[in-house]
Each structure stands twice: as structure tokens, then as C-alpha cells.
Amino acid sequence: MSNHIWRLLSNKKSLWIQWIHAYRIGDRNFWDLPVPYDASWSWRKLLSIHHLVRKFFFFEVGNGENISVWFDNWCENGPLSEVISRRSIHAAGFHPNDKLCDIWHNNAWTWPIERHNLYHVINNTNQVIIRNTHDRLCWRDLSGNLCPFSVNIAWNSIRHCATDVDWFYIVWFAHCIPRHSFVLWLAMGNRLKTHDLTTRQSALDDHHILVWDRVRNKMQLQIQQHVCSDVASELAHITHCKSARVIEAKLLLGASVYFLWQERNARIFKNQTRSVDKLMEVIFSTVRLKFMSLRWKNSIQAQTLKASWKIN
Known part of the structure; x- marks a missing residue:
């Protein structure tokens, strides 16, 4: 399942990925999708494991064009949507589909000044560096190390680890x-x-x-x-x-x-x-x-x- 989520977020070139983006995700972010009761088992399963795998998918900031500023995990404070509501996003004049490059210019937020005191997470997220490179999706393991995705690494990160037994x-x-x-x-x-x-x-x-x-x-x-x-x-x-x-x-x-x-x-x-x-x-x-x-x-x-x- 984590492999499917990786392919969706990476927007891999395949017919299945294109179909999912066209008919399931649309103009929303994958992490913002609710779990529908009438969807197929596989799609409901993908959405139901959000809370297990979301923290492991981390974006290294490049040009910011492919990173959802609200829902993707790109800063040490975690996804901003966990502390900033949709109502606050709209009240500030932004949209849930905004990319990182849309609200970060000249090394500063375009967020209204009065909102900075309301959400301290914005003040703590002031080290964004926009580069002239593509954003890179990584897997962040339990030690905080960024690495390319593999099923083996994902399994070792998610599974419950116990002590070895002699038998x-x-x-x-x-x-x-x-x-x-x-x-x-x-x-x-x-x-x-x-x-x-x-x-x-x-x-x-x-x-x-x-x-x-x-x-x-x-x-x-x-x-x-x-x-x-x-x-x-x-x-x-x-x-x-x-x-x-x-x-x-x-x-x-x-x-x-x-x-x-x-x-x-x-x-x-x-x-x-x-x-x-x-x-x-x-x-x-x-x-x-x-x-x-x-x-x-x-x-x-x-x-x-x-x-x-x-x-x-």
C-alpha cells in the first residue's frame, strides 16, 4: 500500500496513476481526501492508512511547484494543515490547492502579518530555500534520515519491532x-x-x-x-x-x-x-x-x- 501511495505522490507515468488523479483525486490533495463508504476496498485501504504512513513521506524543497504548502510534509513542523484550519486558509486569502512557491517569495511568507502571531508554526518555519531544481519526494525513516523509497525500508519503518527470540x-x-x-x-x-x-x-x-x-x-x-x-x-x-x-x-x-x-x-x-x-x-x-x-x-x-x- 505504501508503494502505491509513493507512486501517486510521485505522479509516476502509468495508466492507473493517471486514472486515479483524474477520477479519484481531482483538484484535491491526496492527504486531504476523506474515506468514502462506497469506494472499492483497495482505495478505502489506501486512504485509511494516512495516519500510519503520512509522517514518512517528506519533500525536499526545490522550486516548490509540486509541494502542497498545507497538506504535504515538507518542514520539520509537519503538515501545516494539522495546525491551520481550512477556514483560516480561506480567511487569509489563500486556497487549499496552493503550492509552496505560491506563498513564499523573496525568502518571506505572503501570509498576513496579523496571522503570524496567531499561528506560531509560521514563525518557526522561516528557513525555506527555493532552488531552481525539482522538488524531491523522499522517505524519512524512524531515525529522521531521508532516503529513496523501497518496500523494505517502508516495512521496517512501519512495523512493530520486538526483541529477537532464540527459537x-x-x-x-x-x-x-x-x-x-x-x-x-x-x-x-x-x-x-x-x-x-x-x-x-x-x-x-x-x-x-x-x-x-x-x-x-x-x-x-x-x-x-x-x-x-x-x-x-x-x-x-x-x-x-x-x-x-x-x-x-x-x-x-x-x-x-x-x-x-x-x-x-x-x-x-x-x-x-x-x-x-x-x-x-x-x-x-x-x-x-x-x-x-x-x-x-x-x-x-x-x-x-x-x-x-x-x-x-
Whole structure:
């Protein structure tokens, strides 16, 4: 969405941009548009995120011909429309569509003197330098640095940042099975709604413990825990390792949590059950199919692992 707003404000040459300017924006400024109830979802979404992204779009002043003096973000005080109302703009003899070059001449505002005392933001915005260059739209990140727009920079500026967790590379890695990793990610945050292996119950279901014990033996790692987060903590010291044995452990952990969660849902909502042997068959066959799609190194460990999974 931020990319679309960037293209609109930059007035990129495309049929879509021209259509939007002709039939949606017209003679108004993008930041001044209300959110219509009868517009398409995409257009309403673009307008509804004004408050999230507006502060990041910043104009470097050139000749001032493409900068809305009221609605664009071009000075450190922010958009002037946030402190100066439309009524005040009209009362001073100006128009909401005025550009910066229209009211700034000879290094001074053409704003009436009596209004200077009313709006101190005008007095604080007295360092405008009009140049004989084009105005440049930039992205201003959280540190206040101006840079060209990119989706990566925009995402890092807008998203909520939290501290890194030690189990990240256990859940997400190059050879993961996405649906397994997603459910495992939910489990690590205690966000699964059903009572499965990942919950801290006083007495875990014997059925699930038997499944996990077999999976743990297959991993051939010294793991003593049954709770998902505790298992991940025990694996934390090898998260960055890319050996075949570690990849096997990660895939088995993800598949176990996924199919145990699936089994518990089937029992609660469908009254269906599978035996331990059937669950183990599903888990191991899924991991084996994933292994068959990988490219193996010609190492002793890799060949041993292929033999244990009966992969030619």
C-alpha cells in the first residue's frame, strides 16, 4: 500500500496513476481526501492508512511547484494543515490547492502579518530555500534520515519491532515446511486455541507423549522436555547449524506439533482418532517426502541420514 501511495505522490507515468488523479483525486490533495463508504476496498485501504504512513513521506524543497504548502510534509513542523484550519486558509486569502512557491517569495511568507502571531508554526518555519531544481519526494525513516523509497525500508519503518527470540531459526529456516512452521510459530507464542502438546498442562495426554517419545528417539538428540517451548530452548544452541541432523530435528519438531495439533482438533470437533502408529506414519512420511526434495552433500552424515530414511 505504501508503494502505491509513493507512486501517486510521485505522479509516476502509468495508466492507473493517471486514472486515479483524474477520477479519484481531482483538484484535491491526496492527504486531504476523506474515506468514502462506497469506494472499492483497495482505495478505502489506501486512504485509511494516512495516519500510519503520512509522517514518512517528506519533500525536499526545490522550486516548490509540486509541494502542497498545507497538506504535504515538507518542514520539520509537519503538515501545516494539522495546525491551520481550512477556514483560516480561506480567511487569509489563500486556497487549499496552493503550492509552496505560491506563498513564499523573496525568502518571506505572503501570509498576513496579523496571522503570524496567531499561528506560531509560521514563525518557526522561516528557513525555506527555493532552488531552481525539482522538488524531491523522499522517505524519512524512524531515525529522521531521508532516503529513496523501497518496500523494505517502508516495512521496517512501519512495523512493530520486538526483541529477537532464540527459537526463530528453529521455526523458520531454508528447508522448512511452511504450514508446519506457521503452526509451530503459533505454538511458540502460546496462540494455539486447542489443548495440544504445546500447552503447559499438569498431565499431558498419554497418546501425545507416546508420539513425542518416538519422535525424540528418531532425532537422536538429548531432549528431555515435552513442552514445545522447552524443546526449542534445548535446541537453541544448534539453531544456526545447517547439518543434516539438525535439519532433521527441526523438520520433525514442526511436523510433530502440526500433526498433534491436527489430531487434537479432529478429536474435539469430528470425534475422530488415529492410533500412535498411524500418527507416526504420517509424520515420518511427510518428513521423508521433504528430504527427498533436498539436494544432499556427499558427506558421511548425509549418507547415513539418507539410509536411515530409506532414500536412494
